[in-house]
Amino acid sequence: MVDPQMCDIIPGMAPGSGGKVHNDEVDWGHFDADEYYRHNYLKLRADDEEILGFVRDHFASLLDGRDLPAGYRGIDVGTGPNLYPALSMLPFCDNVTLFEHAEPNISWLQDQKRNTWPSWSTAWHQFWDVLRAQQAYARITDPRSVLAKRVEIHQGNVYELKTLAPFNVGTMFFVAESITGQESEFRSAMDHFLDVLAPGAPFAIALMEHSTGYHVADSHFPATDIDEGAVSSCFRNRVSSISIKHIDVGARPLRDGYTGMLIALGQMRDGEDRALT
Ligand SMILES: C[S@@+](CC[C@H](N)C(=O)[O-])C[C@H]1O[C@@H](n2cnc3c(N)ncnc32)[C@H](O)[C@@H]1O
Numbered sequence: 001m002v003d004p005q006m007c008d009i010i011p012g013m014a015p016g017s018g019g020k021v022h023n024d025e026v027d028w029g030h031f032d033a034d035e036y037y038r039h040n041y042l043k044l045r046a047d048d049e050e051i052l053g054f055v056r057d058h059f060a061s062l063l064d065g066r067d068l069p070a071g072y073r074g075i076d077v078g079t080g081p082n083l084y085p086a087l088s089m090l091p092f093c094d095n096v097t098l099f100e101h102a103e104p105n106i107s108w109l110q111d112q113k114r115n116t117w118p119s120w121s122t123a124w125h126q127f128w129d130v131l132r133a134q135q136a137y138a139r140i141t142d143p144r145s146v147l148a149k150r151v152e153i154h155q156g157n158v159y160e161l162k163t164l165a166p167f168n169v170g171t172m173f174f175v176a177e178s179i180t181g182q183e184s185e186f187r188s189a190m191d192h193f194l195d196v197l198a199p200g201a202p203f204a205i206a207l208m209e210h211s212t213g214y215h216v217a218d219s220h221f222p223a224t225d226i227d228e229g230a231v232s233s234c235f236r237n238r239v240s241s242i243s244i245k246h247i248d249v250g251a252r253p254l255r256d257g258y259t260g261m262l263i264a265l266g267q268m269r270d271g272e273d274r275a276l277t
Pocket of ligand 1: 100179
């Protein structure tokens with residue numbers, strides 16, 4: 001529960017929200033992209049490594065060796081200063097959309113792309129080392145420049161996310177539950193993400209379990225308290241397969257106020273498939 005008095009002095013969060021903060025009450029302009037990147041991704045953590053291995057194997061098992069059509073497209077929703085979800089889709093996509101809301105994160109991504117990812121040598125090479133244990137990734141000899149060629153950065157709001165051309169593969173990491181205190185908005189973000197995926201599209205969604213919110217530099221950001229059951233209920237009738245794995249907090253927690261991470265690996269229902277109910 002957020003202390004409403006604290007909200008008055010913390011720039012990220014609107015005052016008087018009574019703990020269950022809505023996404024549009026948060027000042028996302030106070031999201032410190034550099035600090036978030038430094039704290040979360042400068043050194044590859046055991047939990048991210050475990051997640052990355054699951055996502056790599058999930059995408060490779062469904063997509064590697066398949067005759068994918070030209071123009072195969074991926075989307076990462078709420079990218080922030082995190083490139084590893086995009087990297088996990090790179091071998092399979094001609095184009096990967098990084099869809100982000102906060103101005104500081106858009107600037108961070110644009111600067112990085114313009115300068116061909118200076119953060120590659122400080123952070124992302126460690127993540128690529130995990131990915132290239134699979135042949136699909138190992139075949140890319142210069143991932144840094146391939147990333148610069150294939151990604152497009154778009155500013156937008158997940159609650160208004162729509163497309164006329166559905167994406168063939170998608171990721172959304174630590175977003176649906178980590179941008180709002182409202183359970184209805186958590187569900188809406190999950191729905192909007194699934195809505196833009198094509199029939200049969202593989203996807204990966206990472207979430208913080210039982211999160212009480214988080215600080216980035218001096219700003220506090222809200223979270224919805226979710227568990228595996230809440231996540232699982234979002235997929236009802238929409239997917240042909242889903243597996244939700246729990247990642248333990250481990251010896252070196254990222255921060256206080258969560259009980260682990262969840263990674264949901266699935267595939268959208270195809271015309272031919274039976275939905276899981
Ligand atoms: C906890 S961060 C996760 C960032 C990154 N995906 C990661 O894995 O570390 C939440 C992200 O969601 C973005 N966000 C906040 N509100 C959003 C909205 N309405 N639509 C899309 N993204 C939003 C934030 O700017 C931030 O980048």
